[in-house]
Amino acid sequence: MKLAHLTDEERAVYEWQMWIVGFGEDGQRRLKSSSALVSRCGGLGGPVCYNLAAAGIGRLVVAHGGVVKPSDLNRQILMTHDGIGKSRIESVARRLRELNPRLDVVAVPENITEANVAGLVGQVDIVFDCAPLFPERFGMNRECVRQGKPMVEAAVFNLEAQVTTILPGKTPCLACLYPRTPEQWTRQFPVLGAVSALAGATAALEGIKVLTGLGTTLAGTLLHVDTATMEFRRIPIRRRPDCPVCGGLPT
Numbered sequence: 127m128k129l130a131h132l133t134d135e136e137r138a139v140y141e142w143q144m145w146i147v148g149f150g151e152d153g154q155r156r157l158k159s160s161s162a163l164v165s166r167c168g169g170l171g172g173p174v175c176y177n178l179a180a181a182g183i184g185r186l187v188v189a190h191g192g193v194v195k196p197s198d199l200n201r202q203i204l205m206t207h208d209g210i211g212k213s214r215i216e217s218v219a220r221r222l223r224e225l226n227p228r229l230d231v232v233a234v235p236e237n238i239t240e241a242n243v244a245g246l247v248g249q250v251d252i253v254f255d256c257a258p259l260f261p262e263r264f265g266m267n268r269e270c271v272r273q274g275k276p277m278v279e280a281a282v283f284n285l286e287a288q289v290t291t292i293l294p295g296k297t298p299c300l301a302c303l304y305p306r307t308p309e310q311w312t313r314q315f316p317v318l319g320a321v322s323a324l325a326g327a328t329a330a331l332e333g334i335k336v337l338t339g340l341g342t343t344l345a346g347t348l349l350h351v352d353t354a355t356m357e358f359r360r361i362p363i364r365r366r367p368d369c370p371v372c373g374g375l376p377t
């Protein structure tokens with residue numbers, strides 16, 4: 127991959143993170159040369175987008191339908207009170223450009239569907255699954271496996287958060303972890319913004335690691351955090367040989 131050069135303005139903005147051993151100017155140039163899809167941009171995806179934008183990713187494709195509702199504002203940090211009743215994705219794009227005017231934001235005013243998932247995944251280097259519903263999550267998982275793209279998978283419920291990184295052919299995919307849609311899963315669920323922000327920031331960091339080679343990722347490990355007790359657990363996860371999505375890939 128031919129890496130983008132940094133401008134003097136970018137060197138000034140990213141100076142402090144380029145001091146990180148293992149990141150440096152090379153990591154910054156890799157990030158600038160990278161693109162990501164984030165779906166959706168609510169409690170989880172908002173902090174993912176915000177942290178990727180702040181860190182200097184080159185291009186963000188963000189997909190989120192609907193309008194801002196009062197019940198979004200406890201956790202969806204890219205939405206604002208004066209945006210209630212207006213497009214969520216316009217609020218997301220505006221806030222991201224305010225933070226980082228160098229960022230190329232592609233605002234998609236719809237959620238992931240069977241009709242758009244292949245094209246959206248095909249535009250980017252990495253996918254962040256921040257969707258609450260399993261049909262969307264399974265759709266992104268299937269396309270990432272088919273197209274060989276990494277996917278960072280994040281979820282929250284109540285005071286619990288979990289994050290893992292899926293590398294097709296190397297780690298379990300989402301269908302290995304969930305052979306069936308959990309029965310109790312619903313679109314609305316208890317959540318505190320600080321918990322989804324923790325999971326979102328963790329997911330963004332995972333993506334930065336995958337894209338730049340910094341540190342060690344959660345590939346093959348599910349990070350489970352119970353914020354009620356602040357217990358962080360690393361759970362080894364394995365591929366299912368009979369997985370209908372990734373079972374045919376070489377091990």
Ligand SMILES: [Zn+2]
Nearest residue numbers: 299302369372
């Ligand atoms: Zn699988």
